[in-house]
Amino acid sequence: MRFNKLDLNLLVALDALLTEEGISRAAEKIHLSQSAMSNALARLREYFDDELLVQVGRKMELTSRAEGLKDAVRDILVRVDATIAAQPQFVPPQSNRLFRLLVSDYTMMTLMPHVLELAYRQAPGVSFDLRPQVSNPQRVLERGEADVLIIPKDFCSTEHPSEILFEESFCCVLWDRSNLANVDMTAERYMSAGHVVVHPGDGIALDDWFMQQLGMIRRVEASTFSFLSPAHLVVGTHRIATMHTRLATLAARSLPLVIRSMPVTMPKMEQCVQWHKHRTWDQGIAWVRTLLKEAVVTMDGTSSAAA
Known part of the structure; x- marks a missing residue:
């Protein structure tokens, strides 16, 4: 099927090429031979009058024209999948x-x-x-x-x-033999303690984001990528972890922990x-x-x- 002289079957190949940025990976993704994908790329280059993918060193990179097409092509295919290809009923x-x-x-x-x-x-x-x-x-x-x-x-x-x-609310989690475990958790003690915090990937955890909005700076002594791990990492230390209450409750079933209410006001997640x-x-x-x-x-x- 063609639309404005473009073979619409090529859109799937184009999406794979733009996503994978390589002929062999794109061919594997949509179960084509490498020669068939190379032929599709040649036809797409002719239609768009652009190289779309160019060799740079050992890898291929998208041209500026290809970068501009990437999200638009994917959006078209998502619409097709949602409105035409999707099954009308789900049992x-x-x-x-x-x-x-x-x-x-x-x-x-x-x-x-x-x-x-x-x-x-x-x-x-x-x-x-x-x-x-x-x-x-x-x-x-x-x-x-x-x-x-x-x-x-x-x-x-x-x-x-x-x-x-x-x-979801937040709470303080401490080792049950921490020097803070048996005293009131005040805002001053909370802010002066060492903290284990979560930095998921290259993003920011919500509790950290809340702290920034409140203008509070914690003394970070350890950071981790996992929301569960602070419960394990405070054990054997006098540090504090700020955790989701449901997750902290789960962790306290198997770890020597105590859970304290937050001494500073934090919005619920x-x-x-x-x-x-x-x-x-x-x-x-x-x-x-x-x-x-x-x-x-x-x-x-x-x-x-x-x-």
Whole structure:
């Protein structure tokens, strides 16, 4: 099929080339031979009157024209997938669909066990690909490389719809033999102590962002990429970790920890689910959104019972 003299079948090849920035990787991604992909690139170069991919040293790089096409082509394919290629109905017990979720290790430990348990009961054939959140995870969502993103509201994209799943507070976590474990946690003691903080990837953790908004500077003595690890890293030290309360409660079941209320005022985190605006009517994604809300009820019911 052609549109304005462009063979629309070439759009899939173009998207693979722009994403993978290499002929062999692009060919492998969409299951073409390398010669077929080379032929597709030649036809695309002719149509756009641009090299699109050029050899620079040992790798290939996109031209400025190709960079300008990258998001536009992906958006077209996402629209096609959402409106034409998507199945009109989603029947959970009969489905074998794969859902791709971008989650932090906080969400992985607190919410996802309940999500998978409920999903197994409702749709045993459905599978999940739980992917780590990276810098600018919204771009992964926009490129159709994930179905939903679970992220704090403060970091949600304004271009796509979202729903609040639950609120989360923060707390102080200390080794139970710390010199701060048996005294009142005042703001002065909190700010003067050494801290273990989370710096996920090249981003910023929400508690760190809140601290910056409050104009507070903690004395950082250790930093980590994992939201769960501070609970382990304060053990045997007099340091403090500021953690999500649900995650800290889980950690305290197996580690020698004490949990204290925050001595400084911090807003609660609003954890959201976000999806691509073109996929609002996707029945499968609507089911996942409902499943996430059901899992929150189960998660907090389980936490209350354990407490």
